[in-house]
Amino acid sequence: MAVETNRPETIVLHAGWRADPTTGAVAPPIFQTTSYQFHDTEHAANLFALKELGHIYTRIGNPTNDILEQRLAALEGGVAALALSSGQAASAFALQNLARVGDNVVSSTDLYGGTWNLFANTLRDQGIEVRFVDPSDPEAFRRATDDRTRAYYAETLPNPKLAVFPIAEVAAIGREFGIPLIVDNTAAPILARPFDHGAAVVVYSTTKYIGGHGAAIGGAIIDGGNFDWEKHAERQPALNTPDPSYHGAVWTQAVKPIGPVAYIIKARTTLLRDLGSAPSPFNSFITLLGLETLPLRIERHSQNASAVAAWLTKRPEITKVIHPSQQTGETRARADKYLKGGYGGLVGFELAAGAEAGRKFIDALKLFYHVANIGDARSLAIHPASTTHSQLAEEAQIATGVSPGYVRLAVGLEHIDDILADLDQALRAI
Ligand code: PLP
Numbered sequence: 001m002a003v004e005t006n007r008p009e010t011i012v013l014h015a016g017w018r019a020d021p022t023t024g025a026v027a028p029p030i031f032q033t034t035s036y037q038f039h040d041t042e043h044a045a046n047l048f049a050l051k052e053l054g055h056i057y058t059r060i061g062n063p064t065n066d067i068l069e070q071r072l073a074a075l076e077g078g079v080a081a082l083a084l085s086s087g088q089a090a091s092a093f094a095l096q097n098l099a100r101v102g103d104n105v106v107s108s109t110d111l112y113g114g115t116w117n118l119f120a121n122t123l124r125d126q127g128i129e130v131r132f133v134d135p136s137d138p139e140a141f142r143r144a145t146d147d148r149t150r151a152y153y154a155e156t157l158p159n160p161k162l163a164v165f166p167i168a169e170v171a172a173i174g175r176e177f178g179i180p181l182i183v184d185n186t187a188a189p190i191l192a193r194p195f196d197h198g199a200a201v202v203v204y205s206t207t208k209y210i211g212g213h214g215a216a217i218g219g220a221i222i223d224g225g226n227f228d229w230e231k232h233a234e235r236q237p238a239l240n241t242p243d244p245s246y247h248g249a250v251w252t253q254a255v256k257p258i259g260p261v262a263y264i265i266k267a268r269t270t271l272l273r274d275l276g277s278a279p280s281p282f283n284s285f286i287t288l289l290g291l292e293t294l295p296l297r298i299e300r301h302s303q304n305a306s307a308v309a310a311w312l313t314k315r316p317e318i319t320k321v322i323h324p325s326q327q328t329g330e331t332r333a334r335a336d337k338y339l340k341g342g343y344g345g346l347v348g349f350e351l352a353a354g355a356e357a358g359r360k361f362i363d364a365l366k367l368f369y370h371v372a373n374i375g376d377a378r379s380l381a382i383h384p385a386s387t388t389h390s391q392l393a394e395e396a397q398i399a400t401g402v403s404p405g406y407v408r409l410a411v412g413l414e415h416i417d418d419i420l421a422d423l424d425q426a427l428r429a430i
Contacts, residue, residue, distance in 0.1 A: 001014045001015045001016070001018075001074070006077070008075055008190055008294075008295045009295045009296075011071065011074045011075045012071060012075060012291050012292050012293075012294055012295060013292055015070055015071040015073075015074035015075070016066070016067040016068075016069070016070025016071045016074065017067045017070075017071075028064060028067045028285060028288050029063075029064065030064050030281050030282055030285045031062055031063040031064045031281050032281055032282065033058065033062075034057065034058050035056070035057050035058070036054070036055040036056060036057070049247075050249075050254060050255070050258075050265070050269070053258070058278060058281070059272065059273065059276060059278045060268060060269065060272055060273050060278070061268065062278070062279075062281050062284070063281075064281035064284045064285055064288075065083045065278075065279055065281060065284045067284070067288060068081075068083050068206075068220070068279075068284045068287055068288050068291070069081040069082060069083050069220070071288065071291060072204070072206075072210075072220050072222055072291075073222055073223075075189075075190075075291075075294075076185075076193070076194075076195060076202050076222045076224075077193060077195045077196065077224070078195060078202065078222040078223050078224045078225060079223055079224070079225030079259060079260055079261055079264075080222075080223050080225070080259075080261045080264045080265075081220050081221065081222040081223065081264065082220065082221045082264050082267050082268050082272065083206075083218065083219070083220050083279050083284055083287075084218070084219040084220060084221065084272070084277050084278070084279060085217065085218065085219065085276075085277045085278060085279045085280075085283075086205070086207070086217050086218065086219045086277070087184075087186060087203070087204060087205020087206070087207055087208075087217075087218070087219040088114055088115075088118060088205075088219065089219050089275075089277035090203040090204060090205070090219030090220055090221050091115050091118060091153075091184060091203050091219075092118055092122075092123070093221060093267050093271045093272070093275075093277070094151075094153075094182050094201055094203050094221050094267075095119075095123065095128065095130075095150075095151055095153065095182070096123075096126075096128070096271055097238065097263060097266055097267045097270075097271060098150040098151050098180070098236060098238050098239070098263075099123075099128045099150040099151060099238075100127070100128070100237075100238060101126070101127030101128070102127060102148060103128055103129075103148045103149075103150045104128065104129040104130065104131055104146070104148050104149050104150070105119070105123075105128065105129070105130050105131070105149065105150060105151045105152070105153055106130075106131045106133055106141050106144040106145060106149055106151075106152050106153070107119055107130050107131065107132055107133070107152070107153040107154065108132070108133065108134075108135035108153065108154035108155065108158070108165060109132045109133065109134060109135065110135055110154075110155060110158035110159075110161055110163070110165070111155055111158060111184075112155065112158070112159065112184070112186075112205075115155075115184070119132075119153075120132075130153075131144045131149075135154055135158075135163070135165050135166065135170075136163065136166075138166050138169035138170045138173060139173070141170050141173050141174070142173050145173075145177055145179065149177070149179055150179065150235070150236065150238070151179060151180055151181075151182055152170055152171075152173075152174045152179055152180070152181045152182065153181075153182045153183075153184075154167070154170065154181070154182075154183055154184070155183070155184040155185075155186070155187070156183055156184065156185045156186075156187060156188045156192045156194060156338065157187040157188040157191075157192070157324075157339070157344055157346070158187070159187070159346060159348070159408060160322060160348050160384075160402045160406060160408060161322065162322050162323060162324055162327075162344075162346060162348065163327070163331050163334070163335075164188075164192075164324065164331075164334040164335045164337075164338045164339060165183070165334075165338075166334060167181065167183060167192075167194050167197040167198065167199055167338060168197040168198050171197060171198030171199050171200070172198060174200075175198065175227075177232075177235065178231065178232025178234075178235035178236060179232075179235065180199075180200030180201055180227050180263075181194075181198065181199045181200055181201075182199070182200065182201040182202075182203060183199040183201070183202050183203070184202075184203045184204070184205075185202050185203070185204060186203075186204050186205045186208050186209070186375070187208070187209070187344055187346055187374070187375075188338075188339060188344050189204065189209050189210055189294060189298060190294060190295050190298045190341070191298060191302070191339045191340060191341055191342055191343070191344060192338050192339055192340075193340075194224075195224040195226060197338065198226075199224060200223075200224050200226060200227035200263075201221060201222065201223060201224060201227075201263065202221070202222040202224070203219065203220065203221050203222070204219060204220045204222070205218070205219055206218035206219060206220055206287045206291075207219070207373070207375070208373070208374050208375025209294065209297065209298060209301070209345070209374075209375040210287060210290060210291055210294060210375075211286060211287045211290040211291070211375075212290035212291075212293065212294060212297050212375060212376070212377055213286075213290050213376060213377050214371075214373060214375075214376035214377070214378065215286050215290075216282075216283040216286040216287055217283070218279050218283050218284070218287050219279075221264065221267060222264075223260075223261055223263050223264035225259065225260040225261060226260075227260075227263070229251075229252050229262055229263065230252040233252075238251075238266070239251045239252050239262050239263065239266060240252055243266070243270065245270050245274070246269055246270060251263075251265065251266045297377065297413060298341075298342065298344070298345075299341065299342055300413050301342075301344065301345030301411060301412070301413065302341070302342025302343055302344055302345065303342065303416075304345070304411045304412070304413070304414075304416050304419060305323060305325075305343065305344065305345045305346065305347050305409075305411040306323065306325045306342070306343060307416050307420075308323075308347050308409065308411050308416075308419060308420065308423065309321050309323035309325050309326055309347050310325065310326075311420055311423070312347070312349050312423070313326065315427055317351055317352060317353065317357070317427050317430060318349050318350065318351060318352065318427075319350050319351070319352045319403075319405075320349060320350040320403075321347070321348070321349050322347065322348030322349065322350075322402075323343060323346070323347045323348070324339065324343035324344070325343050345374070345375070345410055345411045345412070346374060346408065346409070346410055346411075347408075347409045347411055348402070348406060348407065348408050348409070349406070349407055349409075350402060350403045350405050350406050350407075351403075351405030351406075351407065351430065352405065353405060353430060354403070354404045354405045355383075355385045355386070355404035355405060357405055357430040358383035358385055358386065358404065358405050358406070358407055359383060359386050360429055360430040361383065361407060361426050361427065361429065361430050362381060362382070362383045362386065362407070362426075363429075364425065364426040364429035364430070365381055365422060365426045366422055366425070366426075367379060367414065367418060367419065367421075367422035368380060368381040368409070368419075368422055368423075368426075369381070370382065372387070373410070374408075374410035375410060376410065376412060377412055377413045378412045378413075378414070379409065379410065379411055379412035379414060379419055379422075380409070380410040380412065381407060381408065381409050381410075382407070382408050383406070383407050383408075384402075384406060384408065385404045385405075385406065
């Protein structure tokens with residue numbers, strides 16, 4: 001980066017790329033190639049042996065993806081990142097990188113429905129047990145830990161409760177055991193900085209606020225470089241014993257000359273190599289374009305969502321408004337400890353008249369889109385109870401613990417008066 005800074009507004013525009021050395025092109029180029037010509041046989045041998053870093057094949061790395069990775073790592077205060085084709089790939093890889101057959105992970109119960117399915121079913125079928133605990137009690141993580149626990153997992157600002165996760169408290173418990181806390185920060189980029197509170201790994205669905213325009217699916221894992229994997233060799237065998245899938249490399253030793261990046265290099269050179277899930281450089285270009293305005297957008301998403309939440313509290317049709325700005329007591333204290341500069345764009349509410357009212361509300365919306373997504377520049381809404389038996393069942397699962405009249409809004413960047421006018425006319429239609 002031309003300017004050394006830790007300010008997000010500058011990082012998203014400058015980290016990882018200045019200009020193309022040959023053409024002077026300023027916008028990050030789309031390197032639409034599968035492979036990269038080696039200088040000579042020695043160069044090829046060095047790349048494969050990790051003696052030298054460079055590109056070999058786009059499934060494992062690509063220069064456009066690399067700019068996104070550098071920018072995200074800088075933004076988050078981590079040391080390196082791995083861009084992936086979806087947020088689902090990011091959360092799967094984040095755990096598979098540490099846990100093997102017979103191992104377990106302790107996770108917060110408050111998760112995106114798709115992550116819940118991945119953990120409760122797909123990872124279980126692969127021999128990795130995920131133990132779910134109540135995140136409002138950090139000590140529950142300790143109680144669920146045993147000798148085979150390899151990681152803790154949580155979301156910063158999970159739906160539908162929007163109760164911020166106690167990152168520092170759980171990260172500190174994990175560090176006593178040599179267990180890293182992995183945090184999905186999808187709903188709160190810029191606002192929350194999990195590494196500042198002791199998290200070791202951050203994952204994102206870049207599909208949401210980072211890309212920000214509902215145009216490209218993507219994911220990322222960011223390595224905080226702040227976890228001593230070697231010190232906890234018995235706890236973390238995947239990084240401390242010879243890996244037969246990479247010439248017997250012991251990852252904490254093999255990458256030492258490059259820096260504290262054993263975790264992320266292993267994810268790239270084994271999981272991404274073997275399972276695929278590489279992002280297309282075109283999608284990374286779109287994500288980078290969105291990322292350039294993330295600090296501005298997240299501020300406005302937060303302002304609009306807080307205004308919507310305050311407005312909803314005055315409506316007679318609504319029994320409950322779910323947004324950190326409306327929380328009290330310990331839950332609010334956590335929101336204020338971990339979220340800086342706003343509470344994010346997500347708002348939930350419960351309609352007194354139940355499921356039928358939820359359906360009518362959604363069908364009456366004109367400005368809000370009815371979609372299974374969050375984090376678009378446009379305002380979005382969904383009534384999870386309507387989608388329970390459809391292909392959107394995973395979205396419905398997030399409604400666990402809320403009433404059939406629960407509606408989720410992902411408040412966008414339109415003028416606040418237009419947002420409120422649409423909500424008003426839809427509430428009148430129920
Ligand atoms: N994590 C969270 C918090 C999400 O909301 C989502 C998607 O909704 C994901 C992960 C999965 O991301 P993707 O849809 O990019 O695979």
